[in-house]
Amino acid sequence: MPLTISIKHASIAGHRAKNEDFVGMVTPLEPELSSKGMIAAIADGVSGNQAGRDAAEYSVRGLLSDYYATPDTWEITSALEKVIVAINSWVQHQGSTHGEMTGMATTLTSLVMRGRMYYTAHVGDSRAYLFRDKKIQCLTQDHVWDRPEMQHVLTRAIGLDTRIAIDHGMGELHQGDIFLLVSDGLWSALNDSTINYFLGNLPEGDLPDDAADLLCQYALSSGSQDNISAIIIKVIALPEGDLRDTLTEMINLTVPNILTVGQKIDGLLVQEVMHTSATTILYRVFDDQQNRQLVLKTLHPDRGRDHHERSAFAHEAWLAKRVVARFFPQVVQHTPHNYLYFLTSYHPGASLQQKIDNGRYFSVPEIVSYGCKLVRAVGALHRRSIIHRDIKPSNIHLGDDSEIRLLDLGTAQSGWYNPTINTLAGTPSYLAPEQFENGAASVRTDIYAIGISLYYLLTRHYPYGEIEPFHRPRFGEPVNPSRYRPELPMWLETILLKAVAKDPLDRFETTDEFLLALERGASRPLDKARPIPLIKRDPVLLWRSVALASFVLNLFLLYWVVVS
Structure with a gap:
């Protein structure tokens, strides 16, 4: 059962001539409900003119739309933070550059409910309450001056300053929880006891249609002189588990023993042991229910008790399910599912490393074509805030359909979870130089690995020679690929050397830039990189040369003095 809620809202001008509050909510269907959850937000505009209302409406509408545009792999708090910071920049810019908008600002209080968890993001003096076990709790803190005569003067608000500090909160959901988002026009007229009494007397089940309106009218009759707004949300049913729960469930599954051809697991017939490593095993299996071949990936039994490996494997399965594109094998659902594994689509073909090992010779046009597809695949990951960290020919599959597919997200990192803090995760010869100096994996390290x-x-x-495991290499100048392939066009050599540049700032900044260079090819070639001065390339050698020249010159002068 998915997360099920009952939600009501109301917003009235009260005794004011206009209403500068704004409320909004989004309750999506699947798959957004599971991946992003539902969101509600309330804002109270601050200004002596229409700009306050504009700030409130823009902030709520912007948050509700932009939140769902963020990658699923971002943590919810990170997604809210980035979106609200961007909204603040826009509102602040409008208020500082347009005379009629001077002073525009707004409070903003938001609530995200996903799976069995809730998250709040808050700035200003609107509030979020939680009513549970017949007790009300305020989840937010008012950002106002603490002096009695200035308690309505905001210290933090959207648009108040170029920088903004956002309060975040989170907690577990319970069935029957009631959340209340309100503007200060309501909570200033009704104390916590009164709000507690009102929420405690709501009927069982869904909220009455007039629940929020009744609460606002009650605040008005209690003397509120401000705009009054409220959003009431009641948790009717909780899902079996959210993303975190799903990972926990997967981690607790039993790792199957090593399977042999002809055995069955959950009704799937093992046809081939495709690959075995120290940590994982891949099988080609046949699903007779759907009459299809699939790939089953599971942990090696020797790693079955390793909590870190189980967490990393669960993270890989979660990522694989979310990279829906033709550049990746697609995760397939199957029941029953009693063991620790995940299934993906099977594509006849072989990895590019296998092709090379079997004597395959790749022409320049083939490499350009495959390179464009590979860059697009990695770009699809980067747009989802995923860094692959182990791009190499053995993880690049060339199907019989001539499609390139990127394999193995086992060491990938995402905004939601980093399976290992080891910056050297991956294959040494494909690791960027900065990673050997404890530099973090990034878009540019993936671009280096592509190159x-x-x-x-x-x-x-x-280009820098083969690097053995546990070896700390010293990177000099890369060997031009035309040394090994004289027929290589200059424009392609320039692209490859830029991609594998020792300094990350000299590489392509994004996969889009890399792709554009490959697609333009000889029609608009890149400028060839300028030679690096010796003082930057090898400063030790430079000063040794200067010292040697000085020594020789001194010997000559000494000889000249003695002779003369």
Whole structure:
């Protein structure tokens, strides 16, 4: 059963001539309900003119729309933070550059409910309450001056300053919880005891249609002189588990013993052991219910008790389910599911490393074509805030349909979860130089790995030489790929050398830039990189040369003095 709620809202001008409050909510269907949850927000505009209302409406509408545009892999608090910071920048800019908008600002209090968890993001003096076990609790803190005569003067608000500090909160949901988002026009007229009494006397089940309106009218009759707004949300039913619960459930599944051809697992017939590593095993299996071949990936039994490995595997399965694109094998659901594994679509073909090992020779046009597809695949990950961290020919699959598919998200990191703090996760020869200096994986380290992969596919060599495990390499200047492939066009060589540049700032900034260079090719080639001065390339060698020249010059002068 999905998360089920009952929600009512009301907003009235009260004794004011106009209503500068604004409320909004989104209750999506699947899959957004499971991946992003539902969101509600309330804002109280601050200004002596229409600008306050504009700030409130823009902030709520912007939050409700932009939140769902953020990647599923972002943590909810990170997504809310980034969206609200962007909204604040826009409102503040409008208020400082348009005379009629001077002073525009607004409070903003939001609530996200996903799975079995809730999250709040708050700035200003609107409030969020939680009513549970017949007791009300205020989840937010008013950002106002603490002096009695200035308690209505905001210290924080959307648009008040170029920088903004946002309060975040989170907690577990309980069935029957009631959340209340209100503007200060309501809570200033009704104390917590009164609100507690009102919520405690709501009927069982769904909220009455007039619940929020009655509460606002009660605040008006109690002397409120401000705009009055309220959103009431009641949790009717909770899902079996959210994303975090799903990972926990997967982690607790039993790792199957090593399977042999002909065995069955959950009704799936094992046809081939495709790959075995120290941590995982891949099988090709047949699902006779759907008459299809699939790939089953599971942990190696020797790693079954390793909590870190189980968490990383669960994270990989979660990521694989969310990268829906033709560049990746697609996760397939199957019941029953009694063991720790996940299933993906099967595509006949082989990895590019297998092609090379079998003597395959790749032409320049093939590498350009496959390179464009690979860059698009990695770009699809980056748009979801996923860094692959292990791009190499053995993880690039070339199907019989000529499609490139990127494999193995086992070491990938996302905004939601980083399976390992080891910056050297991956294959040494494909790791960027900065990673050997404890630099973090990034978009540019993935771009470096793409460049190394394409270089290797063309030349069967590495630009900086092969790097052995546990070896701390010293990176000099990369060998031009034309040394191994003289027919290589200059424009492609320039692209490859830019992708594998030692300094990350000299590489392509994004996969889009990389793709554009490959697509333009010889029609609009990149400028060839300028030679790096010796003082930057090898400062030790430079000063040794200066010292040697000085020594030789001194010997000559000494000889000249003695002779003369």
